[in-house]
Amino acid sequence: MDSSESIRTSGLSRTFATPRGPVEAVRGVDLTVRRGEILGLLGPNGAGKTTTLRMLTTLLAPTGGTATVAGHDLARDPAGVRRRIGYVAQSGGVDPAVSVREELVTQGRLYGLRGPRAEERAEELARELGLTELMERPCGALSGGQRRRLDIAMALTHRPEVLFLDEPTTGLDPGSRADLWDLVRRVRAEWGTTVVLTTHYLDEADALADRLVVVDRGTVVAEGTPTELKTRHAGSPDATLQDAFLAVTGRGPAPRDTTPVAV
Amino acid sequence: MRTLLSDTALVFGRYARQTLRSKAAMTFGALMPALYLVLYGPLLTDVPLGGAGSSWQVLVPGLLLQLALFGASFAGMGLIIEKQHGIVDRMRVTPVSRLALLLGRVLRDAALLTLQAGVIVLVAVAMGLRAPLPGILLGFAFTAALALSLAALSYALAMKAAAPMAFAPVVNGFTMPAMLLSGLLLPMSLAPGWLDVLSHVMPLRYLVDAVRAAFVGHYSDPALIRGALTALALMAVSVTAGTRYFRRAGA
Numbered sequence: 001m002d003s004s005e006s007i008r009t010s011g012l013s014r015t016f017a018t019p020r021g022p023v024e025a026v027r028g029v030d031l032t033v034r035r036g037e038i039l040g041l042l043g044p045n046g047a048g049k050t051t052t053l054r055m056l057t058t059l060l061a062p063t064g065g066t067a068t069v070a071g072h073d074l075a076r077d078p079a080g081v082r083r084r085i086g087y088v089a090q091s092g093g094v095d096p097a098v099s100v101r102e103e104l105v106t107q108g109r110l111y112g113l114r115g116p117r118a119e120e121r122a123e124e125l126a127r128e129l130g131l132t133e134l135m136e137r138p139c140g141a142l143s144g145g146q147r148r149r150l151d152i153a154m155a156l157t158h159r160p161e162v163l164f165l166d167e168p169t170t171g172l173d174p175g176s177r178a179d180l181w182d183l184v185r186r187v188r189a190e191w192g193t194t195v196v197l198t199t200h201y202l203d204e205a206d207a208l209a210d211r212l213v214v215v216d217r218g219t220v221v222a223e224g225t226p227t228e229l230k231t232r233h234a235g236s237p238d239a240t241l242q243d244a245f246l247a248v249t250g251r252g253p254a255p256r257d258t259t260p261v262a263v
Numbered sequence: 264m265r266t267l268l269s270d271t272a273l274v275f276g277r278y279a280r281q282t283l284r285s286k287a288a289m290t291f292g293a294l295m296p297a298l299y300l301v302l303y304g305p306l307l308t309d310v311p312l313g314g315a316g317s318s319w320q321v322l323v324p325g326l327l328l329q330l331a332l333f334g335a336s337f338a339g340m341g342l343i344i345e346k347q348h349g350i351v352d353r354m355r356v357t358p359v360s361r362l363a364l365l366l367g368r369v370l371r372d373a374a375l376l377t378l379q380a381g382v383i384v385l386v387a388v389a390m391g392l393r394a395p396l397p398g399i400l401l402g403f404a405f406t407a408a409l410a411l412s413l414a415a416l417s418y419a420l421a422m423k424a425a426a427p428m429a430f431a432p433v434v435n436g437f438t439m440p441a442m443l444l445s446g447l448l449l450p451m452s453l454a455p456g457w458l459d460v461l462s463h464v465m466p467l468r469y470l471v472d473a474v475r476a477a478f479v480g481h482y483s484d485p486a487l488i489r490g491a492l493t494a495l496a497l498m499a500v501s502v503t504a505g506t507r508y509f510r511r512a513g514a
């Protein structure tokens with residue numbers, strides 16, 4: 001893998017055994033993500049986006065294929081991968097009954113910081129992500145947008161090379177979504193962090209991602225910058241991503257009622 | 264090794280604080296054995312139970328292990344809720360030791376249940392229990408060992424189960440036969456031959472026999488050795504199984 005690459009996968013697959021037979025959630029995904037890139041994994045619900053992210057973050061063992069993440073082989077050196085990545089699941093990952101400060105400090109210690117250093121780091125993160133006023137609140141008392149900022153602060157504790165975000169703006173109001181896009185851009189600009197995010201919102205993919213990988217039924221069906229995808233699949237750079245997406249998958253990215261802000 | 268210890272302390276601290284926040288978690292588990300003690304114990308005082316010692320020396324060991332059995336078997340329920348909040352994945356994605364993720368949790372459970380066992384013994388002494396102190400301390404050790412083992416198995420099951428609805432029936436299907444087949448409420452020496460034989464397939468029985476021997480001061484009784492070996496084997500198997508599931512989650 002060349003040093004300008006942050007992630008490379010080859011034939012990455014995951015099949016789940018279920019009582020109703022095997023489910024091929026991810027079928028041979030080949031991906032390359034450049035260092036410092038914001039990559040959008042775009043696809044309808046059930047496309048295999050979460051499963052792909054859970055494999056790349058060492059949470060789920062692939063049933064096929066290989067991957068290198070932040071210079072470390074996923075299968076041979078999962079611990080090396082874990083030290084260099086941050087992950088925010090769609091559900092987040094904080095206990096509603098625990099205070100923001102306690103969660104940030106615990107996270108620092110999970111990443112190996114000693115007590116006083118973990119407390120300093122919690123303060124730093126809170127300043128950088130605008131959480132200072134909220135430190136003593138229980139996480140359950142935060143708004144959706146504040147919760148997301150906390151989730152991202154937790155994932156940035158150890159200044160990871162790669163940040164994985166699973167549907168980071170699903171369920172947020174339009175103002176909070178725009179703030180979160182700014183935050184993701186700022187993280188990349190300030191620390192050169194590579195960001196891989198999944199979304200089924202076309203406007204988000206268009207506005208935030210440098211490059212898109214469209215997945216459908218567990219495979220990559222198209223790939224390129226938003227402009228390339230529009231030109232190649234909808235005939236013009238001025239077409240909408242919706243037209244390109246329809247041309248690629250034959251349907252919209254999600255039911256209309258759950259995506260009021262989709263294009 | 265140093266990381267394993269400090270990681271375990273970190274995870275233990277997090278869950279100990281969680282328990283301290285919840286008065287219900289601290290008291291509710293001890294309620295059932297306390298009720299047995301107060302409302303069922305007095306029925307036995309004049310009943311011939313066989314073996315040495317008073318009826319309290321037979322009943323209280325059973326109640327301590329019953330406390331561990333029911334308290335620890337349901338420990339996984341909390342983990343299922345944490346999984347739904349994404350907390351388990353958030354921790355597993357950090358470099359923290361997988362063994363520590365399990366050990367920190369099961370040590371919290373063992374500590375809480377041993378503390379509750381202490382309260383049960385205090386109440387029992389007030390009701391009339393007289394037993395040697397080393398025997399009582401051995402009883403706590405067996406309570407802690409059983410709690411640790413069953414909590415580890417419960418977390419393993421919870422890592423696999425998708426929802427509480429898939430978890431609770433399995434645990435119920437295990438705890439009831441375990442209680443009835445181990446002679447927790449009355450010694451198996453009172454049982455007809457077939458039931459006594461059948462009860463020997465239940466590992467918990469050896470722990471019950473061992474604590475009863477300890478409570479009457481029979482420290483060289485083979486039952487005590489058998490119980491100790493069973494407890495060690497149980498702990499080894501369950502911690503290994505539990506850690507496996509923290510390493511590679513099914514769902």
Ligand SMILES: Nc1ncnc2c1ncn2[C@@H]1O[C@H](COP(=O)(O)OP(=O)(O)O)[C@@H](O)[C@H]1O
Nearest residue numbers: 016018023025044045046047048049050051514
């Ligand atoms: N643990 C699992 N067991 C069985 N099937 C699963 C499991 N996780 C995901 N799937 C299935 O795999 C497919 C892809 O799911 P997912 O990766 O969550 O998609 P997305 O995140 O794109 O919505 C879906 O059909 C889903 O039902």
Ligand SMILES: [Mg+2]
Nearest residue numbers: 049050051090
């Ligand atoms: Mg998903």
